[in-house]
Amino acid sequence: MPILDSIDRRLLSEFQRDLPLEPRPYAAMADRLGIGEAEVIARLARLSGQGVVSRVGPVFAANRAGCSTLAAMAVPPERLEEVACLINAYPQVNHNYERSHHFNLWFVVAAPRRDEVDAVLDDIRDRTGIEVLDLPLVADYHIDLGFDLQWN
Template identity: 45%
Template sequence: MTTAAPDLDRIDRAIINALQGGFPLCDRPYAAAAAPLGLSEAELIERLASLRTRGVLTRFGPLWKPEALGGEAVLAAMTVPADRFDEVAGQVNAFPEVAHNYARDHALNMWFVVAAETPERARAACDEIAAATGLAVLPLPKLHEFHLDLRLVA
C-alpha cells in the first residue's frame, strides 16, 4: 500500500520536526512551542488543525503509558477480506480505545492498538470489535516494552 507524499511547506515541516521531541508544560504551551518556530500561538494552532484536516497528522496529543495508570495497551490483529477493509477499518476506528490502525500485506492484514483504563476493558473492547465486525480479533498483549524514540523527519 503506497500513499502520495503530503504537500508540506517549510513551516509545516518545521512544526512536525520540532514537536516530536516534546511539548511545553506551562500556562500557554502552544505559545511557547510557536515562539522558536517564529509563529504566533494562533498560527501554530491553525497549522496543526490544517495538518490534521489534510490527514498529514492523524492525532496530536500525549502518549500515555496505560499500564502506569492501571490500564493496558494491547496490539491486535485481524484478517479482513479486501472488499470489506475500509468498512472494517471504520468500525475498528470508531472505538475510542483504538489508538493506531495499520494495513499490512499479510494474512493478518489489519493491526491496531487498543488502550484502555483497565485490562478488563481492553479485552472487552477486543471482544466488542469482533462482535461488531463479525471477524476474529487476535489480541497480542505486551510481554516486554522496548523504548525506540522513533522520530520522523518531514
C-alpha cells in the same frame, strides 16, 4: 500532499515533543521559530485542517491507561469485509489494519481491565469461528522521541 513551507516543516519536525508546560506554550514555540504566537496557532489550525497534524497534545502510552492487546486473525479473503465490520463495531477496538500475510487482520483491543479484553477476544472467536492470536505487550524497548520526518 499539501504544500508545506519551511516553517510548517519545522512545526512538524521539531515540536513533536517537549511542548512547554507553561501557560502560553504556543508563544514559546513562536519564540523559537521567530514568528508570532498568533501565527503558530493559525498554522497549527491549518495543518490540523489539512490532516497533516492529527492533533497537538499528549501522546499516551496505550498499555498504561488500562489493558490492551494486539490481536491477529487469518481471515479467508471472502469473509474479510464481514469479519472486519464485526470487529470494528466493538468500542474496545481502536485500530484495525488489513496486512499482507496469512494473518491478514490485525487489531488492538483496549479496555480498563484484562477480563474485558479477554471477553471481547472470546466473543470475536465465538461469533466468527476463527482463531484469534492474543499478542499483548511483554516489553517496550522504544524511547519515543517522535517521528523522524525526512523532507526531500
